[in-house]
Amino acid sequence: MKPALPTRTSGTNKAYDSRYISTGGIVAFCTKLQWRRPALVGAILLAGCGGGGGGSSGTTTPTTPPVTTPAVPGSFADVTVYSSAATGSLSAPNENAAVIASHIQLNGKQFDYTATTGHLTAVDAKTGQASVSFFYVAYTVTGTTAAKRPVTFFYNGGPGSASTYLHLGSFGPRRLVSTIPSANIPPVQLVDNQETLLATSDLVFIDAVGTGYTQAVAPNTNADFWGVDKDAASFRDFVQRYIAVNKREASPKFLYGESYGAPRTGVLANLLETAGVQIDGLVLQSAIMDYNSNCGVLDPNAISCEGYIPTYALTSAYHGRATPVPVETVRNFATGGYRTAIAAYLASKVAPPSAVLNQLSDLTGMSTLIWQQNFDMQPGYYQQNAVPGQLLGRYDARVLAPTGSALTRDGDPSLTVVNASFSSSIVTYMANELHYSAGSAYAPFIDIVNRWNFSHDGKQLPDTIPDLTAALTLNPAMKILAINGYHDLATPFHQTELDLARLGENQSIVLKYYASGHMTYLDDTARRAQQTDLINFMNSVTVSH
Template identity: 35%
Template sequence: MYPWRGGIAALALLAATFAPVSVRAEADKQEAGETASEIRPSVAERRVDTRHSVTADGRKIAYTATAGTLTLRDGEGHPKASMFYVAYVADRAKGEPERPVTFFYNGGPGSSSIWLHMASFAPVRVPVGIDVKPGTALRLAPNPETLLGQTDMVFLDAVSTGYSDVFDPKDGKAYWGHDSDSASFTQAIRRYLEINGRWQSPKYLFGESYGTTRSAITSLMLHKAGVELDGIVLMSSILNFAQQAPGLDRMAINQVPTYAASAWYHGKVDRSLSLPDHVEKARRFAEGAYTQALAKGHDLPDAERDAVAAQMAVLTGLPVDYLVQSQLRVMPSRFRKELLRGEGKVLGVLDTRFTGYEGDGAASGASSDPAGDAISGPIISSFLTYIREDLKYRTDQPYHVSSPKNLLGIWDWSHIPPDGEKQNSLADVALDLAEAMRRNPAMRVLSLSGYYDLSTPFFATEYDLSHMLLPKDLRGNLTENFYDSGHMIYLDPCSLKRVHDDVSAFLKDRPEN
């Protein structure tokens, strides 16, 4: 299936990279014959506090790390699920203003937030990067790029991931869908604010990948629940599933600038232009001659097809004949296989700068992700040691790096947008984000995208954000930044520094400041 045809398939690229992984925190205590699914969290909320410090932004910051759970209840007050979180709260002198609090989560759907937690802005970080090879031993270290100097941070794991789970296995499906997932995060955020007395704190959401879908819906839900957000950070967004409707070419168009950036990085195109200039040239081609050619379908004249293929070849490094044979439509898995086929290498999905090898050199498309292979082991092993030894959180539950169930096939993709008319699987949640911005004119949005991301291409995000139909007075509340990085922008140390500075400035740029 073409990743740019069908909303589920686009996310399947990312989900396949991190297949369901469960790890027991205390396997030595597991009783004979006991299965992971039989071990459920406690209805009572847990909380384990430990004290730490980190040097960042030129100063030493003392903080409390809290690993704990939040109990989620149904409309009648019955406990139904437990959401696991790790919070980092810096010391605040008496009389100082309330510090901001930012809620972080990855996406999937079906992914825990281990990736953001262990590789981006927490006080500790696994030093992954584009030069790290699979199997490299990496150790958790203090993170000078932590955002703790600007905001307290809460990392949340979605129900059925991490240590978050339902109390009754039959209730799991109640949390597997666009709206039900966002409702659980809305409830968890309100619960955290309540038990920690943070109602007056400036509040932010930080979602990555499907986490941006969640943020868009949750922002409006929070507003309706009386929680006004100061801002939202969207990293590597997927907002409009309607772009991926079968029979439409928008997803093919969206990929072209990412193909161009990837070819530039690997030296398969003329590099006399800078990366941003080369990408801009690809943008103009994708929206112009390429879009016009695809719109003609099989009525496209051969001469025009050949001319467009020639332009596309110059931008993407793919052979003209290959583009013609592909009818100008190249799926990401084929691009990843084709660009470096002569070298026997494939590109990553999450980050096309990563390369690797596969057994079948003649296959039409790539079947693995070298980017995911390089980072998974160090991050997972570091987290499981950290949560037990440093944060002192002990449990017999398995830690689900990703949901033990393949949620893509059973996820409820329908959505009730702001107008109240239920949408099918091709929901456009950018409409929820736009409505939240209109209802809360002080709320700002920062969009972060990587040039080398084939999972959620930056050109699609640009399109979605420009079609929210914001009034002119609110367009200044939306900022879009682009980085020489991939889906997980923070994997690249240079981009990590830049995105840290950009997010720090965003957090500091509150009206009261």
């Protein structure tokens, strides 16, 4: 028998790589979390979103909760045992949570808010039964009118990442100090976040199934939700339940997905609109909306790497390997001379024209011979060879470290310098400041990419542009903001431009760019600019709501 929905309670004790290896003749690609199938090389695992070393069991080593001090009013000590394993399944979910009052000073004004940390049970739309016990943290400003107050749902990607990076790195009320693009690992320091979006919107950070403390409810198992369609459906069910429980039906609503979270957003928006839930705005952070059009995802030399050319040029200029040129200049080259030449090259191996090779050399500082031999240059090759003797970061190519050094052993120095602090800080933050503790280990990321069902809408890999099209058809007033980092080698900005261009001319779609990487907000200057752009975007929606 499927369990009935639990009763929500609150109060003390009730409250709520780029390295290639050979594996038996098969080439696998080493990324920050695991080795990948050759057919899914490169961008399949798109975390910005998690990190660390992968394991063979399907999960990574979770973060052990710290010893906590005696309970304070509103705290909650969760004794439920959670599992990130494929077979993980809760027999009886609970909706208890820690509910803590706090405040933050922003521009001389105090904002009082409630932090709610715990679980909410998603209900399967078809069966009406509990399907997933979602772990989430919600920040809600007090003394506001719900009907006029926006609410934004945040989630990272992977697939297999909890919302740790967005939660502690971007626009929550507290954030970890970052020194990106420096390759120096900073001391762990949590500070009040002057770039939080709390002055504009309530914030809900959600962990996907198997990550954090989120787990399937019996008879379902975690693995049942490890696929494009089932994952998005579970998020739909969570969002609908959160809206109903918290009476946010009239609130302006935003979805904020990073990396793999962006295609999840495309599918999720369509599912919600189909279910009658109006979404006012989508934020696509470092997106890959169509896996089929992105080089580095399928087998090498099968798809044009045009989408990477502007990122290569801007990154080489940053490192002093090439003369800086305007973004529009290199974009025009990519869509002009390079596009024509690479199409002929991929179709029949027509030798690249000398003029195109010379321009590629000028833009990147790499020789014409290198470009002749690697005309459809994969991002992993560029990452290893753009600066001799150095490995560039995949998630932020401004970060580099000597090849073979400790910072490069996981294949991405830009991730190594930040990963440990995020993984360790999320649990201590929840225990010490949100006053939620659990007896189980928290899973900031799990190694599930090789178990993930990437098929969607009849294709082996997802193309979510049709989902966006359908969502916009159902709700023409919905607006989209695409956030891009110029130095992101995981989801290059020009490829995002090409994918979104399929939606046609639409003034509701805005693209913004920052001198940063995949997690744009880890750069202090970029985060400040991004906050301004996000506030303007949200205000453009809510002013007419």
